[in-house]
Amino acid sequence: MKIGVIGGTGDMGRGLCVRLALRHELLIGSRSLERASATSFNLNNYARGFYQSTMKGCIKGVLNEDAVKEAEVVIVSLPPAVSAEYLRGFSSLFTPEKVVISTVVPMTRKKRLFYWTPLEGEALGDLRTRSAAEVLQDVVKPACVVSGFQTVPASYLYNIDSVLNIDVLLAGDDELSLAKVGSLVRDIPNLRPLRVGPLENSKFIESITPLLLNVAVLNDLRDPSIRVVPWMPTIEPE
Numbered sequence: 001m002k003i004g005v006i007g008g009t010g011d012m013g014r015g016l017c018v019r020l021a022l023r024h025e026l027l028i029g030s031r032s033l034e035r036a037s038a039t040s041f042n043l044n045n046y047a048r049g050f051y052q053s054t055m056k057g058c059i060k061g062v063l064n065e066d067a068v069k070e071a072e073v074v075i076v077s078l079p080p081a082v083s084a085e086y087l088r089g090f091s092s093l094f095t096p097e098k099v100v101i102s103t104v105v106p107m108t109r110k111k112r113l114f115y116w117t118p119l120e121g122e123a124l125g126d127l128r129t130r131s132a133a134e135v136l137q138d139v140v141k142p143a144c145v146v147s148g149f150q151t152v153p154a155s156y157l158y159n160i161d162s163v164l165n166i167d168v169l170l171a172g173d174d175e176l177s178l179a180k181v182g183s184l185v186r187d188i189p190n191l192r193p194l195r196v197g198p199l200e201n202s203k204f205i206e207s208i209t210p211l212l213l214n215v216a217v218l219n220d221l222r223d224p225s226i227r228v229v230p231w232m233p234t235i236e237p238e
């Protein structure tokens with residue numbers, strides 16, 4: 001699959017690229033072709049050194065616009081505050097057959113702690129407000145947005161040999177797009193895709209990240225993530 005990453009030179013973009021390049025063709029997008037090319041050169045070497053002959057994909061640096069034009073799956077890995085406005089600049093490139101993955105976590109830090117801060121509206125942590133993924137959906141229509149990866153630390157993805165059994169929560173409205181993103185998640189060893197319902201539920205995924213960061217700050221943990229653990233109730237005899 002050809003996967004474009006807008007804002008791919010950042011921590012999250014680089015982490016996703018090195019993991020997905022095992023099987024797929026990655027287009028690292030940037031506002032600067034020079035930066036995209038330098039990043040892709042380094043990441044290709046890093047990934048090839050680790051995967052060796054098992055690496056079926058590759059990593060190429062391109063301008064963000066070209067990543068959108070060429071890819072069938074487009075990952076948005078931009079800073080939250082600029083994400084919607086920046087994508088608006090080339091929204092006409094998002095055609096119906098493209099799937100867009102929003103990794104965006106709108107949050108702010110006040111003193112030591114983090115707060116989910118919707119892109120729209122005023123209030124911190126107001127769960128009546130729309131998620132970042134829904135805001136991006138308006139911009140990239142007719143392409144479909146799937147929300148995911150917000151609770152996966154970039155550092156985990158980038159350290160190719162780290163093995164963590166964690167879950168990737170996915171929200172979306174389109175079955176085919178969800179299935180495609182679910183299969184990409186499975187392509188990264190030990191990550192499990194779990195659906196959480198329609199795109200409007202993305203606000204719950206997005207708000208877990210500041211919660212996890214607060215857990216890290218308050219309990220001296222590094223890069224916590226989540227795994228959903230099933231609990232089996234005792235069956236009462238009839």
Ligand SMILES: NC(=O)c1ccc[n+]([C@@H]2O[C@H](COP(=O)([O-])OP(=O)(O)OC[C@H]3O[C@@H](n4cnc5c(N)ncnc54)[C@H](OP(=O)(O)O)[C@@H]3O)[C@@H](O)[C@H]2O)c1
Pocket residue numbers: 006007008009010011012013029030031032035036076077078079080082086103104105106149150151152153154155
């Ligand atoms: N970091 C994590 O562990 C993590 C985990 C889960 C989710 N996320 C989410 O993933 C997204 C990316 O996170 P990140 O830490 O990788 O972000 P980042 O490093 O701050 O930014 C990513 C890239 O965005 C581009 N960029 C910066 N300012 C821009 C602007 N004004 N207009 C257009 N492009 C701009 C830059 O690329 P160029 O300068 O090359 O254009 C930069 O390398 C965020 O929405 C974050 O919430 C991050």
